[in-house]
Amino acid sequence: MLQQEAEAIQGVADAIAHTPDFAQCVEAILSLRGRVVVTGIGKSAHIAGKMVATLNSTGTPALFMHAADAIHGDLGMIQADDFVIAISKSGDTPEIKVLVPLLKRKGVPLAALVSNADSYLAVQADYVLHAPVDREACPHNLAPTTSTTAALALGDALAVCLLESREFTRQDFARLHPGGTLGKQLYLKVGDLSRQNQQPQVADTAPLKDIILEISGKRLGATAVLSDDGKLVGIITDGDLRRMLTTFEGRLQAVRARDILTPHPVTIDIEDFAAEALTRMQDRNITQLVVTEQGRFAGFIHLHDLLREGLV
Template sequence: MPASAQFTDPSLAGPAPASADVLAIARQVLHAEAAALHDVADALAATPDFVSCVQAILQLKGRVVVTGIGKSAHIAGKIVATLNSTGTPALFMHAADAIHGDLGMIQPEDFVVAISKSGDTPEIKVLVPLLRRKGVPLAALVSNADSYLGQQATYILHAPVTKEACPNNLAPTTSTTAALALGDALAVCLLESRQFTAADFARLHPGGTLGKRLYLKVGDLSRQNQRPQVTEDSPLKEVLLEISGKRLGATAVLDAAGQLAGIITDGDLRRMLGSFSELEKLKARDILTPHPATIDVEDFAAEALARMQQRNITQLVVTEDGQFAGFIHLHDLLREGLV
């Protein structure tokens, strides 16, 4: 760590607090922020601007541009990410960079949300007249509705905060939590107004575990596997070779009409060894488990995992239009990071 980054003034360092004191401080912070969120929720009923703002964004042909300075800029970035992921096109614009060229990203059909606790920061005071000159609607997400920003805005998104959780009432803590929560409320209202579904969400989140849970189908995985199958009259040796050769720990057993009659797993074979003396006479029908757990190719892979966990098994028979179509194994789900 560079010397300049180290804490070098021992006169400012007090004794380490006891564990009980640390927990008390943490609980105090959380209670303070939770109380502030109740105040923000109550403030929504005092003004029609929030509803009008949602309606205006729903009719928007452009994008929502969210801006702020300092910690508010970080909150703005998160709100932008939430809006984009829930069907509302959005951009982040740093308030300081806006007056040095980034203002050019704002188009006539856009909508601007400016975040500022005080609503009176120098950068905001410079930025607001430039936004008004562009003629775009401006929503002020502020704690002080009577501030410069609040007075100049088309809509006020009021996030009243009387005191920060910081004991010095300086570090943005409660105020940023309130702004973030109000931004989430805005995004969810837009989401529900648009009837944005889980399928829509999946189309915007194709990567990572979350995306796979929302779009990956059973058939996407089972079609990559071999399809172990024997008939009801298949001798034990054929069953053993099919299970070991296809390496899925099981084989389907089909009847004379090609319908699924049951399944034989590695576990069935082990149990069979202690139950039968004349192994050479055994047929698949003698050791199969009827009515095995199945899943359709069009079901989500996450549902396959849930069924395996519920039944404490490692594979499911996959069907397509009611016919045997293969297997999906726990290893397939592990490989995709769903477990």
């Protein structure tokens, strides 16, 4: 079944490559002053709804109109500057055949997303988005399976071509997806989280007692080590302290921060995305990063911060 559907998607790609309608449809939508209205009935209506959601989320304003409801009042949602995409496997569905003359009367451009390029809908349309399907994956060749997969893939291809043509960026995407984990990956900055934390820091001359108190009191499992002029020279973690206590042979009173620090700690800028902080932690198998701002120490971001925001 999956192989059959995969072959159908390849057939869609071949159809796009050999007909100009797809590219012309993209150009028409790019020059559109109105919205894309996508319609269908039955399973095609579900595909139409998904296409609308994808278009809206990638910068192309779109509306869903059920083909049956259209002839009972919903046709009023179509304005003169809009563009209609009608989805129908056969292209000869009774509701679609009733709807097409009404759309033509409105004078709006019409694209037909069909499997049958010789159907009534395809012949009447200004653009044919051909999704050829020889047979459904259903063993009885009845339930829409392969045909809906092909239509879904063609709708995604249209949305992505429009996205690329508009030079739609990650930042644009973030503005349309502010909620949930996806939104946080795209807009949440390191500084949004690190500013909520304390900023453990000691001088490179600090004695062991001060180091332990700073790490314990600030509860981030580490402290930054700064030089006299405020430059970051290293980091000391609670793990560094434990290792030092098991290996140090001199007097503990003589230990200073510079003796046990790890130089060149992994850092991240306060303006970087929090998702990048997670990547760096995972790559290096560590639980915190030193945060910098214009090269100066600005705090810490911890794995727990990312867990709390649902990024892990």
